[in-house]
Amino acid sequence: MSDKRIPVAILGATGNVGQRFIQLLEAHPWFRVAEVVASDRSAGKRFDEATDWRLGPDMPEHVRGLEVLDYDADIQSPIAFSGLPGEVAGEIEQRLAANGQAVLSNTSTHRMEPDVPLMIPEVNADHVAAIEAQRKNRGWKGYIVTNANCSAIHLTLALKPLYDAFGIDAVLVTTMQALSGAGYPGVPSLDSLDNVIPFISNEEEKLETESQKMLGGWSADGGFAPANFVLSAHCNRVAVRDGHMEAVSIRFKQPATPDEVIEVFESFRAKPQELGLPSAPPQPVVVRREKNRPQTNMDRDTHNGMASVVGRVRECPLLGTKFVVLGHNTIRGAAGASILNAELFKVEGLLPV
């Protein structure tokens, strides 16, 4: 029986995000992994010989026998999911987009460019309109659409319904981020055990700018107009495997009680839920009402790691409202985000297939 699913390529397939793509696509109803691309070190080998699989005991069967292609390979799949390292992503992603591929990228390289959408389907599905401008500007047959930094995605998912309901004036966020966010080998164990590192390179800048781009608007004339509020971030690395916890204080334009905030979080639904996209969580934002939840270990896998989990919604004496939000950084915060974008694009007829 032939597999009618759309073939996809995974760029950076041997890395942390690449492996997560492969895991999440193992039984995907619409997409199948047809090509795996990695650096010269791995190229030419069978995928299972080139890769130390780190997400559970065994590599999924469906990719074991694939030959690893090098960065210059002539990719056949109409969709390329990218978890490439920043230093090589620019050239490769652009080449594929020029050739006609839909490149859905986790890499930060193109995120802030003026004609590249930075998308979360629940937040700014209308930013897809920028694709047309991008193709025209660049003369490309395909396109690049990015998803945001892992901490920005969960912050933005939590902010979106509040932004729509109450307007936002100012946000202060302090993150406690997982080790997997730094990739592999990433953080040395001697720096992680019994330690907090109050610094992650470029993370605060990404969190501040990317969130505002996603919550802002797009117009054919004016391009992207970032949301117009102040956002300040403190980013910290803590000793957890997966799951970014973020402590958020927020000043709304129009005051709201904690109960109203909870109500807005819980009633939030958007396109992915309406369309029933395969990877969409039933609720994008889940509220925990226990006084000490969400907790990283217990709650990061909520709705298969595709939800943002909020808790401790209460008054902030300074900004009006405070809460915590937790989310899985390599699922909804990375690979799952790209896949959800691709699912939306399929339904909307934006895939080159």
Add this chain to the structure above:
Amino acid sequence: MSDKRIPVAILGATGNVGQRFIQLLEAHPWFRVAEVVASDRSAGKRFDEATDWRLGPDMPEHVRGLEVLDYDADIQSPIAFSGLPGEVAGEIEQRLAANGQAVLSNTSTHRMEPDVPLMIPEVNADHVAAIEAQRKNRGWKGYIVTNANCSAIHLTLALKPLYDAFGIDAVLVTTMQALSGAGYPGVPSLDSLDNVIPFISNEEEKLETESQKMLGGWSADGGFAPANFVLSAHCNRVAVRDGHMEAVSIRFKQPATPDEVIEVFESFRAKPQELGLPSAPPQPVVVRREKNRPQTNMDRDTHNGMASVVGRVRECPLLGTKFVVLGHNTIRGAAGASILNAELFKVEGLLPV
């Protein structure tokens, strides 16, 4: 040769804070541990039989042979350092103070009472004046002086020089606190490993109110007048043994650049430094200039755990200035704080000896 040092009693001697008192007093030039007090479970036993020592391989020699006294014992030492559990501290500490003892307490019970000083010698040494009022109000021969919650102490030490130099309008702080802050057995390992708990019971309230009391004034007429700025706290438990890390954003009354803030931190000296108190750190606030410091594991023992260590001083797009501060929670944040208070009182002739 007779030991001329002042005898002190340790209340709650078998617990986490009690053990830290004993460790810090092992070779103290002015004080010696003469009495150890604990609950009925331990009373009557030799201290080394009653206690599982947890601060290094061996209990200090000087307390091994002491008999553990019960809560009703007739304490002889003129000074009592208290690490008593909250549920018993009230009655015992009051009884001793009434009897003429100087009670220097870590327990939260009396901290916010209107005639009880909550002291850090570098911050509010003038609050000792409240002792007189306290004695008069209560008809006591001795007195109770408290030190603050562990996260409040380090925040307040960092805020003090800024408060004096620039004035403070508003502070937002997010803590990442150590396991030892919860005592022993405290946090179960299953709740700590690979986890962040975004809640510590009553901690945010303590951090908010105690910091303001310490930075405020005292007058014989008006009593304590808390500092008049807004303070909002998010408190989190992370998997580190000792050392509370705190991410702080701050709005000054009079704007200041990061360099000015650093200059103020580094030039900060106060009474303990001027008097050369035995436990005083040479600098109360140490500034790290590396981009990724302080780190909990590396920096918590700075100046024997008696300093607050600040880093990442930079602009905050929302409140003007942001930085992190780290401090040892059971040394400067608990037992060391009481001892430094006692050292100040000795020099100032306030001890009943």
Add this chain to the structure above:
Amino acid sequence: MSDKRIPVAILGATGNVGQRFIQLLEAHPWFRVAEVVASDRSAGKRFDEATDWRLGPDMPEHVRGLEVLDYDADIQSPIAFSGLPGEVAGEIEQRLAANGQAVLSNTSTHRMEPDVPLMIPEVNADHVAAIEAQRKNRGWKGYIVTNANCSAIHLTLALKPLYDAFGIDAVLVTTMQALSGAGYPGVPSLDSLDNVIPFISNEEEKLETESQKMLGGWSADGGFAPANFVLSAHCNRVAVRDGHMEAVSIRFKQPATPDEVIEVFESFRAKPQELGLPSAPPQPVVVRREKNRPQTNMDRDTHNGMASVVGRVRECPLLGTKFVVLGHNTIRGAAGASILNAELFKVEGLLPV
């Protein structure tokens, strides 16, 4: 539609093992949780009000509304799975067994009694014959069957095929055991972080005696005859959530090469596999061939936590053969073990239904 599955009671339902039973039975094809039993502290409450659920974000739906029964309750279910604390298990389990229930227990209380089977279906399914003797001896309508200590189960699963193939003379095992083995709250985080504890109360004795009972025989005349080899254990607690790692050296009666040992491990199948029991792993012992596997974090969930995972099979200069074995301590090492016993009993007509 009525649920035709056999109703079961969970004794000690609010504890760590109790919660694992409930999780594993959530979608079980043959059994459904009908009764939950716990101490007076919880009895009378709804299960979701009485219990802090710790296995993932949300308690399974099927038990939320059950009323917690107390230890004296008149249990209706024909099967009782027990995760009771040792100090109460004896009386309760005996009462139920006397009344006619099949009691399948994780508790150590009855494990070594001369008429109580200590069972792993792949190892000593024939020990069920002792049930008849037990009923006769004790005048019971039901019976008690136990499963072993978590470290003993995985050691014994690994030893069984070797015992049959080569005979065993001597075994030396050193364990590195998970925190969840100590229950909740269990090991304090201050004792676990950055530490190894080379002692677990009674664990070495259990590991030594229980393994030998399971590998030994049963006869109506002679009762249980433990396997006749020497077994020495070193038990250690390390900072992992789940999964006991065990380093094993072994002397066979009949020498075997590492390849022969691997072949025996890999070809091992037994009754649960032949019968296709719902919880049976396709292979009881899985062999990893990578030089650095199994690893606790990656491999403990192999076959849903029901397999023992072996690796590093090599020559031991002292005893002939050495390897490591890893297994999930609260699934195959506890709740899953009892459930597999119950599944076997159902097929063999031994359940009182």
Add this chain to the structure above:
Amino acid sequence: MSDKRIPVAILGATGNVGQRFIQLLEAHPWFRVAEVVASDRSAGKRFDEATDWRLGPDMPEHVRGLEVLDYDADIQSPIAFSGLPGEVAGEIEQRLAANGQAVLSNTSTHRMEPDVPLMIPEVNADHVAAIEAQRKNRGWKGYIVTNANCSAIHLTLALKPLYDAFGIDAVLVTTMQALSGAGYPGVPSLDSLDNVIPFISNEEEKLETESQKMLGGWSADGGFAPANFVLSAHCNRVAVRDGHMEAVSIRFKQPATPDEVIEVFESFRAKPQELGLPSAPPQPVVVRREKNRPQTNMDRDTHNGMASVVGRVRECPLLGTKFVVLGHNTIRGAAGASILNAELFKVEGLLPV
């Protein structure tokens, strides 16, 4: 005032072991760090600019201003302590030894060579006699003396008094080793958190062969004759910062009770103790009598990390005796070991000064 202490060079000064050398020599009475040597990446820079100091908040003052020399530099100090990476150690150490330096090395390169002593002063001080042979064989003015692998040192220290008292037939040891043993960056945090890795490259071989070389003899005619017993090792990496825990089972030639074993451990003293060497622990082997000690976190710093700490001495049903031994892997297990060797050589007139 001129510093009359002997100048020493640290080879590999920026690495983990190099930093430990510098820390231990900060206030050494006989030696001072005069030269620091590292790879081209650091050479030519000031030491404090070339090095991320990881042993506490601040680099010791005494080395801050030293210029880092490259591997080809003309070393002036008569003593060179080496923590060089294995791939460069061979050539450099040999060149210095040829030139007349006393090279005291932690690196494994020369450890098992037939004319290179592998020394622990308490164990085989007589092996210094091999130096003469080494110089003659190789035509060197100086010499190389090595210390063993970190896990071998602590095992051998514990075995030595038993070997002398009872003779040893067979030893089986399972280690639980610290992260710092793998250097920096070393083990990735994603491989360490919530995990045990039952494999350390070449570690079992080193532990087996080095221990036997140290416990064996040396004769001018026959060279080194390894101790004649069987030793089998299982080596595991666990999530602790410092401190290797080792579970040991042992068969003596002449049977001994646990009490006799404890007596032999506690009465063990050797040359370093007799000579009062500055780094010598008062007791090389310290016995803990609590049932759950030593523990890594509490006991690794016993006698400033220079002692091996033994506990749980008890009968082994298989080999006769079992116990655990814990030791600091980068102090007595590495840098401190070399320093103690140098101290012995100074007293014995073996240093080229």
